[in-house]
Amino acid sequence: MAEDVITHLVGDFGPWQRRVLFLSWLVGFSVAFHNLAVSFFMPNIDHWCSRPPFLSNISYDLWKNLTIPIEEIRGQVRYSQCQMYELGDEDNYLLNYLNMTELPATVINRSVSCASWDYDRSLYKGTIVEKWNLVCEREALRSLMQTSYMVGFLVGSIVFGTISDRFGRRTTALLSILISIIAGISAALSPYYWLFLLMRFIVALGVAGLANSGFVLVIEVCGPTKRSTVAVIKELGFAVGLMVLAGLAYLWRDWFPLQLTISIFPLITFVLYYWFLPESPRWLLTRNRIADAEKILHKAALLNNTSAPNVSSDRREILNNHKRAGPANLIVHTVVDLLRTPNLRKISLNMFFCWFINAFVYYGLSLGVVDLDGNPYLNVFISGLMEIPAYVLTIFVLHQWGRQYPLCFFMVIGGISCSIMPAVPQDMDVVKVVLAMFGKFCITSSFEIVYIYGAELYPTTIRNMGIGCSCMCARVGSAVAPLVRYLGVVLDPNVPPAVYGSLAVTSGLLVLLLPETKNRSLPETLEDGENFGRKERSSSENPQKKIKAPTQRNKDTSVED
Structure with missing residues (x-):
């Protein structure tokens, strides 16, 4: 692999990299806003059959006491949310019972489904649950809302990963x-549920592209000794964005202004990106755009105050080395390149599984934050606040012990x-809560490490594609997590934690098969990626043995194991 161009010319981390880090840090706000706003759009709010217009002046308590059956669900006694007593069609028929303490048996034995609903507005002024009556027989549409967004994020990870590797990180962002x-503004203005569903899907496409390209860009402009720190700092934007989201939701308490706010906010990011975000010089070099890369590196060197007399000659020498290797870098790569050769295949499959498990366990343990006892806005705020110590610990651990063993x-x-x-035991609920929170703390740290680790393992020519495919696997994991959680309802509450635990341990042990990346230059080409971590092991095992690295597209060449 060639010497690290960024480190050699502009330094590991200076004002230029800090600018890129701040701009990428803003991405976390948009990701947190759109990924988790659905908790406030579709909360589990109490509802019951609505009063007819001629009885709109009576209280909800009197209405429910007279007309709503009592039911018991999982040990909880409450008013029915989908049924009411059939009290007759004539207005006076119901008025006869208003002064009674209980209804006659002939009335109680007749129940019908609700035709419309009233909703509890003590915490929320407006939700899409109320707007489109996503309750009772239509409750499955709420799950479809969450699933469509996750599918959009999954598709966006692949589509924009390929776009980023072909057209650049800045353009994609x-x-x-x-x-x-x-799409976000269109979703807020959507008069129909299905249109809102489609717009949320498109929003997820954009958010996925922004998240992946922003992350890869900040990794590519920093030197090896600083990559772990800046990657973790960037992810702090998600935790802060989650806390800001809780504040915005508490301020508006209505889905419509909240959706407009989180959709318009990225305009700030767009203006800052347009004027101040550079293209990745590392990506420009792989595309043989030498002049563009030199222009950006020259500005970066000046901003970092590293424009010593020898910098210009060093820059020209390194850029010319890349130029001489230019024709191979113009090849358009595909997802197949992640699995074409043995070492990259081992890295890719291990990373795919690791990302899947991290998202699977993280979302499995995080489900239902707004449904916990207490104020839902405060619960979401605290959940974001709790992730900050995990990120801080991750920075220290990555500097001390690298990526492989901490993960x-x-x-x-x-x-x-x-x-x-x-x-x-069942009577030790506090212990179970502590174990669950500690498990989430650990998986938050590992989820952050796998982002950094994956970005460092993939070569530059397919890095964004590799991260996109890995993120796709993570989205599948986050979509599967609610299904496993449902097994706890129909089978046994102990099934989900047992599944989370066994799969997390398995994936953690498989990580030991991957090479360490701490303080190492990033692989640039497919050949670099195939030799990464493999050449050293092969040489130590047999000094006489040489690795024949594959060319970019020569299918006849093979790697000797």
Whole structure:
């Protein structure tokens, strides 16, 4: 691999990299806003059959006491949310019962489904649940809303990953922001449920493209010794964005102004990106755009105050080296390149599984935050606040012990914590809560590490594609998590933590098969990626053995194991 161009010419981390980090940090706000706003759009709010117009002046309590049956669900006694007593069609028929303490048996035995609903507005002024009556027989449409967004994020990870590797990180980021803004505003103005569903799907496409391109860009402009720190700092934007989202939701308490706010906010990011965000010089070099890369590196060197007399000659020498290797870099790569050769295939499959498990366990443990006892706005705020210590710990751990062993440790320890939960007696609920929170703390750290680790393992020519495919696997994991959680309802509450724990431990141990990337230059080409972490092991095992690295597209060449 060639010497790290960014580190050699502009330094590991200076004012230029800090500017890019701040701009990428803003991405976390949009990701948190759109990914988790659905918790406030579709909360579990109490509802019951609505009063007829001629009885709109009586209280809800009197109405429910007279007309709503009592039912017991999982040990909870409450008014029915989907049924009411059939009290007759004539107005006076119901008025005869207003002064009674209880209804006659002939009335109680006749129940019908609600034709319309009233909703509890003590916490929320307006939700899409109320707007389109997504309750009772239509409640499945709420799950479809969440699933469509996750599918959009999954598709966006692949589509925009390919676009980013072909057209650049900056171009992809700007395009993604525009898509999310237009689709987000259109979603707020949608008069129909299905149109809102479609617009949310398109929003997810844009958010996925913005998240992936922003992350890869900040990784590519920083030197090896600073990549872990800046990657974690960038992800702090998600935690802060989650806390800001809770504040905005509390301020508006209505889905419509909240959707407009989170859709218009990226306009700030777009303006800043357009004027101040550079293209990745590393990507420009792989596309043989030498002049563009040199222009950006020259500005970066001046901003970082590294424009010493020898910088110009060094820059020219390194750029010329890339230029001489230019024709191979103009090849358009596909997803197949992630799996074409043995070492990259091992890295890719391991990363795919690791991302899937991290998202699967994280969302599995995080489900139902707004449904916990207490104020839902405060619960979401605290959940974002709790992620900050995990990120801070991750920075320290990455600097001290690298990527491989910390990722293995957090996944195994977090998995063991989840696996212990089924063995805890039923009367020790506090212990179960502590184990679940500790498991989530560990998986938050491992989720952050796998982002950094994956970005460093993939070569530059397919890095965004690799991250996109890995993110796709994560989205599948987050979509599967609610289904496993449902098994706890129909089978046994101990099933989900047992599944989370066993899979987390398995994935954590498989990480040991990957190479360490701490303080190492990023692989640039497919050949670099195939040799990454493999050449050293092969040489140490047999000094006489040489690795024949594959060319970019020569299918006849093979790698000797």
